[in-house]
Ligand code: GLN
């Protein structure tokens with residue numbers, strides 16, 4: 001029989017138990033022992049669930065926050081600034097760990113957190129290792145070893161499999177905190193600690209150890225390849241009894257296949273969901289003593305596995321290698337899928353029948369093996385579900401498909417080039433120099449959120465809810481008028497979330513009750529699920545934008561989320577290319593843009609904060625992605641007259657390497673986050689003489705601190721060094737929904753004062 005191999009399981013808890021326990025621990029509401037007890041219960045549940053589904057290789061490693069941070073603590077890569085924490089008597093390892101993740105402001109200390117970054121192309125964030133030229137490593141945390149030993153006690157008759165981030169990926173994803181060295185060169189100092197851990201595991205009876213090296217699916221250089229060779233040779237020599245499983249995911253090995261095949265390992269895991277085509281290449285070169293783990297069940301999405309497709313891959317591998325050398329697995333850790341579909345009591349039965357969450361994916365692994373062993377009924381039932389999805393009227397709307405097929409280049413283009421639009425817009429709006437605006441949302445106070453909660457519970461009527469929102473909107477408009485902003489916003493008080501709000505109003509989306517996925521630490525997101533052809537049956541935002549416009553003489557911007565961001569922050573269909581879904585959404589947003597214009601809205605902002613994070617992992621795929629992503633944005637924004645002012649917004653983004661695509665979005669105004677980098681991001685706009693208007697963010701909205709007029713003038717002075725002053729707008733970095741009014745009002749007042757000062761100077 002083939003073995004079933006799981007790479008990782010969601011750890012936040014079926015009902016987010018770990019999140020609540022941690023947050024209570026941080027607030028001092030529960031003790032450390034209570035937190036540990038909760039975590040141990042969850043670990044036990046995970047191990048037993050996997051055992052129940054007959055998984056052979058069950059991962060024992062758990063994380064309180066993030067696995068990269070676990071590694072940093074394991075190898076003692078604790079930045080200098082946390083040293084004072086060791087003097088605080090009742091602090092233990094977990095407190096240091098949480099301090100590294102979240103910062104520490106207690107006991108007279110004020111230590112900043114380590115930075116976070118997106119884990120490959122997922123929405124999960126890892127804590128970035130901080131590395132110095134004279135970095136040393138020593139075994140600090142024995143958590144991985146302890147969890148393995150704990151797992152041995154829990155499992156009836158299996159040995160759990162510890163999981164570590166491999167040493168090369170660990171270093172590769174780290175950051176040099178000073179110049180003059182390359183982080184991957186630290187490998188020789190790092191390896192002894194890994195060897196110490198692996199030896200301890202070997203001694204304690206581990207059979208398999210999983211080492212994740214997803215950097216093998218990226219564009220890496222000879223330096224990383226050499227480091228991989230050194231590392232895995234060392235492990236094979238030092239821990240000869242241990243079976244090392246090298247796992248890769250999120251892409252194909254491609255040009256790194258040769259090196260992966262050369263390493264002295266016992267098993268190699270490949271992602272066949274992202275890259276089914278790599279199977280034959282891998283089968284050609286895999287050495288005869290290496291087992292191949294086939295990632296056939298999608299760890300990144302919520303759809304039922306198509307057993308026929310998976311079996312085709314598995315059978316090809318079995319034919320070549322024999323059952324003894326094949327394992328069946330999810331494509332990557334199940335961390336990126338929600339826990340359990342059984343909790344979804346509100347989903348339409350037909351749609352629910354197309355889905356599988358983590359627990360169901362374990363069952364899929366088991367069923368795939370059962371089918372291989374001859375149980376064909378399971379295959380029939382699965383194929384019935386797959387067929388029902390393929391043909392469902394709920395999914396397929398011919399009129400939507402036809403409309404996407406009929407999109408022309410003209411649909412993706414404004415009527416006139418920017419220079420002409422600019423003349424018309426300037427005549428119409430007659431803005432002062434340095435026009436001021438905000439990014440859209442205003443404080444979502446506890447009160448605003450409580451209205452929505454009451455409305456959802458049914459304890460206030462729709463009329464009452466809308467009346468309260470109208471009052472809040474008017475209040476926001478009056479505040480903006482009194483501050484003297486030039487283009488106002490309605491404040492987005494009616495929105496829970498910038499994607500969910502639109503998903504709820506479009507067809508082709510469903511929402512879950514409990515489909516939580518860890519985003520970072522205790523934070524989870526509940527992405528909408530795009531299951532079918534997307535259309536927009538009715539106006540989505542016109543009511544609130546028109547209302548806001550009706551109470552003021554100043555222009556109020558219509559406020560929309562762009563197609564790429566809606567796509568990126570949802571679980572998407574796997575039965576058509578992402579681009580197809582993006583264009584369907586784009587047409588819905590386009591209709592909304594046109595409806596806003598018709599309703600008398602003269603300026604419209606379409607946010608695309610997720611454009612950059614959608615970039616493929618390999619550079620050679622970037623252009624293809626950016627071409628359709630930018631086109632989707634342009635389809636959504638080009639249905640209007642020349643004198644309608646179109647803005648877009650992106651949070652912190654490095655534009656240097658994708659500049660021509662950002663420019664090709666051709667928004668009349670581009671609002672970006674720049675305050676933290678002191679306007680450095682504007683350099684590339686200057687270099688290419690970007691002609692359109694640009695609003696460089698003047699203050700960080702993540703902090704309650706009120707910025708001074710002077711510091712914002714100083715930033716604007718930098719901006720006018722780089723760009724024509726006639727093109728510059730004045731605005732914060734991002735929306736203000738997480739802020740309070742106490743700081744929002746004075747901050748915006750200072751910001752408008754800064755604009756006035758600049759008008760005098762230019
Ligand atoms: N308009 C949104 C807001 O102001 C934009 C949020 C974002 O960029 N993430 O909240």
Ligand code: ZN
Nearest residue numbers: 650651734735
């Ligand atoms: Zn933003």
